[in-house]
Amino acid sequence: MAEAKVLSGAGLRGQIAGQTSLSTVGKEGAGLTYRGYDVRELAAEALFEEVAYLLFYGELPNREQLAAYKKTLQELRDLPQALKDVLERIPKEAHPMDVMRTGTSMLGNLEPEQSFADQQAVANRLLAVFPAIMTYWYRFSHEGVRINCVSDEETLAGHFLALLHGEKPSELHVKVMNVSLILYAEHEFNASTFTSRVCASTLSDLYSCVTGAIGSLRGPLHGGANEAAMEMIAQWHSPQEAVEGILGMLERKDKIMGFGHAIYRDSDPRNEVIKVWSKKLADEVGDTVLYPVSEAVDKTMWEQKALFPNADFYHASAYHFMGIPTKLFTPIFVCSRVTGWTSHVFEQRAHNRIIRPSAQYIGVELRRYVPIAQR
Numbered sequence: 001m002a003e004a005k006v007l008s009g010a011g012l013r014g015q016i017a018g019q020t021s022l023s024t025v026g027k028e029g030a031g032l033t034y035r036g037y038d039v040r041e042l043a044a045e046a047l048f049e050e051v052a053y054l055l056f057y058g059e060l061p062n063r064e065q066l067a068a069y070k071k072t073l074q075e076l077r078d079l080p081q082a083l084k085d086v087l088e089r090i091p092k093e094a095h096p097m098d099v100m101r102t103g104t105s106m107l108g109n110l111e112p113e114q115s116f117a118d119q120q121a122v123a124n125r126l127l128a129v130f131p132a133i134m135t136y137w138y139r140f141s142h143e144g145v146r147i148n149c150v151s152d153e154e155t156l157a158g159h160f161l162a163l164l165h166g167e168k169p170s171e172l173h174v175k176v177m178n179v180s181l182i183l184y185a186e187h188e189f190n191a192s193t194f195t196s197r198v199c200a201s202t203l204s205d206l207y208s209c210v211t212g213a214i215g216s217l218r219g220p221l222h223g224g225a226n227e228a229a230m231e232m233i234a235q236w237h238s239p240q241e242a243v244e245g246i247l248g249m250l251e252r253k254d255k256i257m258g259f260g261h262a263i264y265r266d267s268d269p270r271n272e273v274i275k276v277w278s279k280k281l282a283d284e285v286g287d288t289v290l291y292p293v294s295e296a297v298d299k300t301m302w303e304q305k306a307l308f309p310n311a312d313f314y315h316a317s318a319y320h321f322m323g324i325p326t327k328l329f330t331p332i333f334v335c336s337r338v339t340g341w342t343s344h345v346f347e348q349r350a351h352n353r354i355i356r357p358s359a360q361y362i363g364v365e366l367r368r369y370v371p372i373a374q375r
C-alpha cells in the first residue's frame with residue numbers, strides 16, 4: 001500500500017487535490033480568474049453565454065461562435081412532457097433545490113448520456129433547461145399556472161426572469177442577472193464542484209455528477225448561504241436593529257451567513273461587483289431599509305470579527321429587489337454553476353484516476369467478535 005500522509009487540518013484545507021485550467025481562486029494579486037480572465041472584467045463586459053463558452057471551449061467566442069452558441073441554447077429550452085408531469089407532482093412546500101435535483105435526475109432518465117462523446121450536448125441541455133425546471137415547478141405549485149417554457153428572450157438571464165415573472169424583464173434586471181450568473185459560474189475546487197469530480201472519477205454519467213453537486217451546493221455553508229442571508233437581513237427594520245442583532249448573534253457564537261470564506265482571507269472579489277448592482281437596484285425600487293441594513297451588517301462584521309461579505313451576501317438584497325422569491329436564490333446558483341461543474345467533469349474525464357483518499361483510523365484496536373449470547 002502507498003504510504004499516506006496524515007493531514008493536520010480538517011476539511012482538506014490547503015491540500016492540492018487535483019489540477020485544473022479553469023480558474024484560480026485567491027491567487028496573489030489575481031482574485032478570481034476564469035481561464036486567465038479577471039472575473040470583474042468579465043462581469044463588466046461579457047454575456048453569461050460568452051463565459052459559458054469560455055469555460056467549455058477554453059477561449060472567448062467570436063461574434064459568429066457566440067451567435068451560434070446562443071441559438072443552440074435557445075433551441076434546448078423546452079421541457080419534455082414527462083418532466084413537466086414529475087414537476088407537477090412535487091409539493092409546493094418542497095425546497096426548490098430538491099426540485100432542481102429531481103429535475104436533473106429525471107432528465108437523466110429521459111435523455112441519458114449514452115457516451116462521453118455526448119457530454120457537451122448534455123451540459124448544454126442542462127444549462128438551457130434549468131430556468132424552466134425551476135420556474136415551471138414554482139409557478140405551477142404556487143400560482144396554479146402551466147407556463148410556456150420557451151420565451152423570446154435572447155439570453156439565459158432574460159429567459160429566466162421572463163419565465164419567473166411572466167413578462168418581459170427590464171434591461172437593468174437582465175443586466176444584473178447576467179452579472180450574477182457570471183460571478184457564480186466557476187470557483188475551482190469548492191465543495192459542490194469537488195463532489196462532481198469525485199462522481200466523475202468513477203466514470204459515472206454527467207447527470208449523476210450534477211445531481212450530486214446540487215445536493216452539495218444546497219447546504220447553508222455553501223450555496224444555501226444567499227437564502228439564509230436574506231432570511232437574516234429581512235428580520236431587521238433599521239441599521240441600528242441590525243447592529244444589535246448581529247452583536248447578539250456573535251455573542252451566541254452563531255454563524256453569520258454570507259460572511260467569511262474557506263479560501264479568500266480578506267475579501268471576495270465577487271462581492272465588490274454585486275454590491276454595486278445591489279445598490280443600483282435599491283435606488284431603483286426606492287429601498288431605504290434592506291440595503292442600509294446590509295451595509296450595517298457588513299460594517300459590524302468587519303469591525304467585530306474582521307470577516308468580509310462573500311459572493312452570497314449582497315446577492316440576497318440584489319435578488320430581492322428584482323422580485324425573486326427567497327427560496328429560488330440557490331437554484332439560480334445552479335443555473336450558473338452547472339457550467340463550472342460540467343467543465344470540471346470534462347477535465348476529470350480527460351485525465352482520470354478514481355479519487356480515493358485514505359482515512360486516518362481513530363477507532364478501537366483489533367478485537368475478537370463476541371457471540372450475541374455473551375453480550
Ligand SMILES: CC(=O)SCCNC(=O)CCNC(=O)[C@H](O)C(C)(C)COP(=O)(O)OP(=O)(O)OC[C@H]1O[C@@H](n2cnc3c(N)ncnc32)[C@H](O)[C@@H]1OP(=O)(O)O
Nearest residue numbers: 220221222223225254255256257258259260261262310311
Ligand atoms: C458561494 C459560497 O459558497 S461562499 C460561502 C458561503 N457560506 C457562508 O456564507 C456561510 C457562513 N460562512 C462560513 O460558515 C465559513 O466562513 C465558511 C464555511 C464559508 C468557511 O469556513 P472555514 O474555512 O472553516 O472558515 P475559517 O477557517 O476562515 O474560520 C475562521 C474562524 O472564523 C469563524 N467564522 C468564519 N465564518 C464565520 C461566519 N460567517 N460567522 C461567524 N464566524 C465565522 C469560524 O467559526 C472560525 O472560528 P474558530 O476559529 O473560533 O472556529
Ligand SMILES: O=C([O-])CC(=O)C(=O)O
Nearest residue numbers: 187189190191262263311
Ligand atoms: O469556493 C468555495 O469554497 C465556495 C465558493 O465561494 C463558491 O463555490 O463559489
